Amino acid sequence: MITAEDLHKNYGGTEALKGVGFKVNRGEIFGIIGPDGGGKTTLFRILATLTGADSGRASIGGLDVVRDFGQIRRMIGYMPGRFSLYPDLTVEENLNFYAMVFGTAVADNYNLVRDIYGQIEPFRKRRAGALSGGMKQKLALSCALIHRPKVLMLDEPTTGVDPVSRREFWQMLKKLKEQGMTILVSTPCMDEATLCDRIALMQNGGILSIDTPEKMVAAYPEKLYAARSGNNYRLLETLKARNDIKMCYISGESLRVIFRTEETPKMEGMEIRRMEATVEDCFIYLMQQ
Amino acid sequence: MKQFISFVQKEFRHIFRDRRTMLILIGMPIVQIVLFGFAITTEVRNINVVLLDPAKDRVTRQITEKLAASDYFNIVGIIGNSHETERVLLDGTADMVVAFDERFDEKLYREGKAAVQLIVDATDPNTAITEINYAAQIIRETQMEMSGISPSGQIIPDMRMLYNPQMESAYNFVPGVMGLILMLICAMMTSISIVREKETGTMELLLVSPVKPPCIILSKAVPYLVISCANMITILLMAVFVLQVPFAGSVAWMAAISLLYILVCLSLGLLISTLVKTQVAAMLISGVLLMMPALLLSGMIYPVENMPKILESVSSIIPARWYIASVKKLMIQGLEISCVWKEFIILLFMAVFLLAVSIKKFKLRLQ
Amino acid sequence: MTNKAITVENITKRFGGFTAVDGISFGIERGEIFGFLGANGAGKTTVMRMLCGLSKPTSGSGMVAGFDMMTETESIKRSIGYMSQKFSLYADLTVRENLRLFGAIYGLRGRAIAVRTVKMLRELGFYAERNTMVKDLPLGWQQKLAFSTAIFHSPEIVFLDEPTGGVDPLTRRQFWELIYKAADSGITVFVTTHYMDEAEYCDRVSIMVDGRIEALDTPSNLKRQYNAASMDDVFQRLAQTAKRNDTI
Numbered sequence: 020m021i022t023a024e025d026l027h028k029n030y031g032g033t034e035a036l037k038g039v040g041f042k043v044n045r046g047e048i049f050g051i052i053g054p055d056g057g058g059k060t061t062l063f064r065i066l067a068t069l070t071g072a073d074s075g076r077a078s079i080g081g082l083d084v085v086r087d088f089g090q091i092r093r094m095i096g097y098m099p100g101r102f103s104l105y106p107d108l109t110v111e112e113n114l115n116f117y118a119m120v121f122g123t124a125v126a127d128n129y130n131l132v133r134d135i136y137g138q139i140e141p142f143r144k145r146r147a148g149a150l151s152g153g154m155k156q157k158l159a160l161s162c163a164l165i166h167r168p169k170v171l172m173l174d175e176p177t178t179g180v181d182p183v184s185r186r187e188f189w190q191m192l193k194k195l196k197e198q199g200m201t202i203l204v205s206t207p208c209m210d211e212a213t214l215c216d217r218i219a220l221m222q223n224g225g226i227l228s229i230d231t232p233e234k235m236v237a238a239y240p241e242k243l244y245a246a247r248s249g250n251n252y253r254l255l256e257t258l259k260a261r262n263d264i265k266m267c268y269i270s271g272e273s274l275r276v277i278f279r280t281e282e283t284p285k286m287e288g289m290e291i292r293r294m295e296a297t298v299e300d301c302f303i304y305l306m307q308q
Numbered sequence: 309m310k311q312f313i314s315f316v317q318k319e320f321r322h323i324f325r326d327r328r329t330m331l332i333l334i335g336m337p338i339v340q341i342v343l344f345g346f347a348i349t350t351e352v353r354n355i356n357v358v359l360l361d362p363a364k365d366r367v368t369r370q371i372t373e374k375l376a377a378s379d380y381f382n383i384v385g386i387i388g389n390s391h392e393t394e395r396v397l398l399d400g401t402a403d404m405v406v407a408f409d410e411r412f413d414e415k416l417y418r419e420g421k422a423a424v425q426l427i428v429d430a431t432d433p434n435t436a437i438t439e440i441n442y443a444a445q446i447i448r449e450t451q452m453e454m455s456g457i458s459p460s461g462q463i464i465p466d467m468r469m470l471y472n473p474q475m476e477s478a479y480n481f482v483p484g485v486m487g488l489i490l491m492l493i494c495a496m497m498t499s500i501s502i503v504r505e506k507e508t509g510t511m512e513l514l515l516v517s518p519v520k521p522p523c524i525i526l527s528k529a530v531p532y533l534v535i536s537c538a539n540m541i542t543i544l545l546m547a548v549f550v551l552q553v554p555f556a557g558s559v560a561w562m563a564a565i566s567l568l569y570i571l572v573c574l575s576l577g578l579l580i581s582t583l584v585k586t587q588v589a590a591m592l593i594s595g596v597l598l599m600m601p602a603l604l605l606s607g608m609i610y611p612v613e614n615m616p617k618i619l620e621s622v623s624s625i626i627p628a629r630w631y632i633a634s635v636k637k638l639m640i641q642g643l644e645i646s647c648v649w650k651e652f653i654i655l656l657f658m659a660v661f662l663l664a665v666s667i668k669k670f671k672l673r674l675q
Numbered sequence: 676m677t678n679k680a681i682t683v684e685n686i687t688k689r690f691g692g693f694t695a696v697d698g699i700s701f702g703i704e705r706g707e708i709f710g711f712l713g714a715n716g717a718g719k720t721t722v723m724r725m726l727c728g729l730s731k732p733t734s735g736s737g738m739v740a741g742f743d744m745m746t747e748t749e750s751i752k753r754s755i756g757y758m759s760q761k762f763s764l765y766a767d768l769t770v771r772e773n774l775r776l777f778g779a780i781y782g783l784r785g786r787a788i789a790v791r792t793v794k795m796l797r798e799l800g801f802y803a804e805r806n807t808m809v810k811d812l813p814l815g816w817q818q819k820l821a822f823s824t825a826i827f828h829s830p831e832i833v834f835l836d837e838p839t840g841g842v843d844p845l846t847r848r849q850f851w852e853l854i855y856k857a858a859d860s861g862i863t864v865f866v867t868t869h870y871m872d873e874a875e876y877c878d879r880v881s882i883m884v885d886g887r888i889e890a891l892d893t894p895s896n897l898k899r900q901y902n903a904a905s906m907d908d909v910f911q912r913l914a915q916t917a918k919r920n921d922t923i
Contacts, residue, residue: 093518095516097512097513105510108322115314116318117513146325
């Protein structure tokens with residue numbers, strides 16, 4: 020549904036994208052996972068026909084993002100990083116306005132947004148600026164969906180939103196996907212990666228790896244251990260000083276350790292156990308290569 | 309078309325829901341007119357009068373007494389001949405010189421009319437008008453009272469304004485305020501409202517929509533065009549009916565040149581909005597680059613003719629200068645449109661040029 | 676003198692008829708990393724503002740860094756540091772100018788500032804960048820620098836508001852290493868965050884729901900208690916019980 024081939028983009032002297040390519044299949048949730056400043060937003064803008072790439076090609080539904088941008092604009096629903104709502108217009112007015120912009124009416128596509136918009140409809144007379152983060156997000160998504168797009172592009176939709184709204188949001192995306200929507204979503208949160216069908220890890224304008232989260236985790240090449248003690252900071256310092264340790268970093272309540280040896284060394288006060296890697300561990304591993 | 313209407317509707321909502329914007333749009337013209345018109349013309353009291361009374365007869369004495377008895381005038385001296393008039397006005401002894409005709413009484417009855425000159429310092433024209441009106445009023449009243457005794461005859465007050473015979477600055481501020489306010493509303497508000505959408509990110513969504521950019525731009529301009537016209541009408545009505553500025557020329561041509569000027573200002577606003585990224589920058593640029601020169605160089609405060617050559621040439625690229633000049637000619641001096649063809653063409657050229665540049669610069673894509 | 680950095684007894688904050696914080700009590704040990712979680716509108720920000728001495732509780736009592744929350748807010752402000760993701764450093768000042776500024780704000784003398792600056796930048800490995808403008812540094816560096824600035828005047832307690840959003844996992848680890856190091860040296864760290872994986876790094880976390888603290892324990896105890904796989908699950912369980920609408 021979406022293809023990107025070797026996209027390059029420079030801003031001033033900095034390379035925002037250094038040869039990005041991937042394919043998104045129809046009806047899947049594809050996640051671009053990576054930190055801020057990694058090129059996610061630039062990539063979204065190119066795909067949403069807002070800016071041109073310096074080189075490389077991209078297409079959506081077989082249409083070229085440069086040549087056929089007019090047709091693409093009718094086909095995609097785009098939700099930029101900042102929720103693009105008019106704070107001084109009411110919930111209802113925002114939705115009506117965006118429907119009008121895309122030459123449709125709310126009534127025509129109400130069934131598509133009913134699940135999401137229904138939750139904020141009791142507040143339809145309230146100005147969008149007075150909504151909580153979670154409700155703004157729902158309204159923004161409703162606005163992006165109102166013209167029944169085939170592809171949904173969401174640039175960091177969950178940033179600044181509390182965990183409950185975040186989880187609800189991902190459930191909404193899942194439902195949309197079941198209705199056949201293709202969804203491209205970006206996030207800096209590694210723990211949201213497992214909610215996508217396939218993910219691309221992105222860093223410094225390049226893609227580190229593309230796969231399903233499960234396969235990516237399974238492909239982790241090293242034996243990863245979780246280690247902890249009463250004082251993880253001291254433990255970290257101790258481990259770092261040893262030369263049989265290949266990699267060692269904090270991760271939540273315990274440390275992640277990769278040893279150079281098959282045997283795990285015993286240390287007093289240290290609990291150690293084998294553990295499966297997470298997407299975040301994969302990201303760290305790939306970054307170090 | 310339906311899209312366009314909903315765009316315009318949305319734009320009006322933005323305006324009506326923001327109290328600050330409303331205040332600027334509606335309050336500004338009124339405040340400016342009131343400030344320039346009334347606040348400056350406060351009531352005048354204790355006007356120092358010097359008399360030139362060669363006649364010294366019954367009627368002149370009666371008028372003098374009436375003047376002295378009123379709250380407004382103090383008789384501070386008497387001069388012997390008209391050559392001294394200028395001296396007493398210049399050295400500040402007198403605010404006004406009241407000069408009666410020779411043989412005043414006699415002339416009044418024999419010839420049926422006698423003249424009295426009211427000479428004032430008109431460097432502050434508003435005050436001068438007030439002073440003269442007061443004095444003329446008192447003279448009229450005195451004559452009414454006396455008409456029982458002397459049925460025929462008419463006193464003709466002859467008003468002389470020294471140092472500013474055409475009373476220029478008194479009427480100057482009306483065209484000036486119009487030039488300024490239209491610039492403020494069209495250029496500043498339009499640019500801010502477009503840039504605000506860039507800032508909040510909504511512009512991004514509009515750009516990815518199938519809506520054509522000219523539609524976005526035009527819908528931004530329409531509400532401010534409407535408001536500017538309303539403001540212009542308010543200013544004109546206030547000027548004519550409250551400040552009694554004469555409207556001597558053709559209303560239709562006034563409207564035409566004002567619309568042209570509004571167009572120039574709107575294009576300037578659009579151009580600014582394509583150049584800057586933040587509302588603050590838009591405000592600064594329109595404030596410093598547009599308002600200040602419009603205020604100082606347009607001839608509103610300082611006459612263009614008195615400017616140094618360099619400033620004069622700078623002022624010629626300021627749309628407000630040409631607009632103000634043409635309004636002065638059309639409205640106050642009541643000249644024909646043929647007298648402002650130069651201003652008209654210059655403004656037309658500016659409008660076309662700015663509009664072309666700003667539409668070209670308004671990018672379909674974000675960079 | 677107890678070994679508590681913060682003790683709060685039955686603190687309540689009302690705004691008109693609305694009770695934002697409803698009689699909460701907790702204690703934080705010196706050198707502890709304490710995670711303070713809650714959905715939007717649960718009262719997190721209000722508590723944080725009171726602890727920083729920016730507003731006074733309606734009722735209750737509490738000590739922050741050994742000072743009374745009701746009467747000694749000025750002394751509190753002097754003994755805490757603050758860093759938020761939104762604002763921490765002036766982007767158009769250089770690294771050194773920022774440090775000099777914040778040192779001066781907290782009453783350090785010029786000489787002490789100079790000495791500490793060199794020491795701190797050497798430890799961070801930023802010494803070569805001392806004359807670089809903050810906006811020209813990578814985001815991860817800015818965050819590390821912001822944290823170091825927040826503890827530059829050796830405060831008793833440092834408050835962190837969503838400190839590590841949006842950085843790559845490796846930079847985030849380095850950031851948390853800095854936090855661990857500060858805590859190890861005796862600075863108490865108070866973290867509020869939306870990101871539950873960030874909560875897992877804390878020694879103990881509390882979760883606020885509707886103005887009350889509904890849970891307070893180590894992340895692993897909480898996960899055990901609620902039979903949940905992650906802190907996110909724990910949070911979802913608790914937040915579902917919220918009655919207060921998050922639309923305020």
